[in-house]
Amino acid sequence: MFKKILIANRGEIAVRILRACHELGISVAAVYSESDRGALHVRYADEAYSLGSGSSDETYLAGDKVLRIAREAKADAIHPGYGFLAENREFAQACQKEGIVFIGPSGESLETMGRKIRAKSNMTQAQITVIPGSECPMDDKEEALKAANALGYPVLIKAVAGGGGKGIRRVDRGAQLFQAMNVARAEAKAAFGNDALYLEKYIPNARHIEFQILADHYGNIIHLFDRECSIQRRYQKILEECPSPYLDDTTRLRMAGVALSAAIAIKYSGAGTVEFLVDREKNFYYLELNARLQVEHPVTEMVTGVDIVKAQIRIAEGEKLPLTQKDVEPIGASLVCRIYAEDPENNFLPSSGRIERLQIPGGPGVRVDLGIYEGYAVPIFYDPIIAKVIVWGRNRQEAILRMDRALQELVIKGIKTTIPFHRWLVNNQRFIQGDFDTNFLEEEYFQRKREPGNSLQELACIATAIRAYEKDRKEIGDGI
């Protein structure tokens, strides 16, 4: 049994993992960069150690520093969260050497997964339909061009160590390839410390649907059903739900079977996510297996009642899965809105600054995972995700209405956030009817016409006039 876990992450996910640890009676050591000194994950932790100041490279990505701190703090295990060191094979193996448990898949399966291309060839051997793509990393530009031409355009460039939409570029013509490769390489290097790329055929109007799996060290494996992840911008998910409104039970069952075979094919253990693209005819293609906790994991927790982070920790401790497949019964529907520090009115440009006011929604069926508080300054150095609003409903319709209600209660002032965007989304007819794919935001949000003035606009006008009046009264006196 673990007595102390070091959480090698920050923000809302560090707080989420910390909560699981505390519920299990495990003590938490946090690490932080100097700009995160006042962050929630540091304040809530039992112990906290500085990684110094500087970029992610010198702090949260610096595996040697993190490992040294873990050793000195006598941590039994390290939970990497998502991003940063989560899928770093060298780091996982270095932990193993030190006798510190890396809470994630074994170094061996990470090695396979880390090379997404090799992972794919394993899948092909297991007779799983994969997305057509390049067979080798694109070290040679001319080889890459040949491979792209052979696949046919458009193609996607993706980062081997990828995730979170980083290092992905769509290429419509051969002439764009080299420049896009340069940009993707730089982005991948900055985000993952690894600039290897590969190519993938682009499938238009596809849905992005994934399956959560849990596997222990003894060959027991279950799935926790699917998540719909098609609402994306810049290849980054912004709202997810469980279950997908698109899948019928037959397709769902077939995909779950493939997800399990994919994990078994590489002897996967821990919590993982098998991602698929599903086309208009409901053909599905294996995309990749994400060897980490996903941002959107709470929707699965709401619908299945399984605490995925606790399960991860128990599996890492060497326990057997406490559940069999027939114990997992999905109930109702769940949505998560990722609240980003970005301006949805201005092309989702990042927005940093101090949180002047924070009002968190509550009530039945609402859960909020967050890493901010009133007075906290959102730094410019990291991912812009600051909170997740998660709701559960008896069905999708109730969940959508509940989300709209929760978003109306949520107030984050001082920085721009995606709250107005999410309110637009949960009131959009196509979204409500479940009629969308990965192009949805391009077609609907970026092309939308501004709604004509409504009563709230009028109320803003009235509030402004009263405030101006009170201001004048203070300045000029009552004689106005």
Add this chain to the structure above:
Amino acid sequence: MEYKIETEDGVYSVQVEPLGDHLYRVSFKDRTHLVDVLEVSDNLYSMICNGRSYEVDLVEEGDTYEASIKGRNYWTEVLRLDKMGHLPEKEEGAVAPPEEEVMSSPLSCKVIKVLVKEGEAVEADQVLVIIEAMKMEMPISSTIRGKVKEILVKEGQDVDKGTDLVILTAL
């Protein structure tokens, strides 16, 4: 007291008359509203308007405001009348194009790359500077065809929102 208030939908005339403690009569678009306004914390107003209750977060920047109501944002501007009682005239028509264009940072960020040199000629939409914030790189492109007069930042420098990056002279 009458105010001219500009919104995204146009300019409106709004009459405000105090009726007592945090109670006002407001005439707007040919209708009269009874409005009870209580500032429950800084910039946060609980408004009861004709019996309907709202929370309005109103942030002021000079004469412009941003109101957040039920998760949506609306901007407004109080147009101050001059001594003659006229609205200030907006500049329009035959205004000469600016001779200088200052490119500034739209957000707090780090300057990753400066792609031009002082004295260099640039086309409209040409990328001048690449900035990064929250793991996202963004190009700052020239809005005009011109010449780089001055570069005010260095690669690797952290800058605040609104910091001037590059000054261009129009050609």
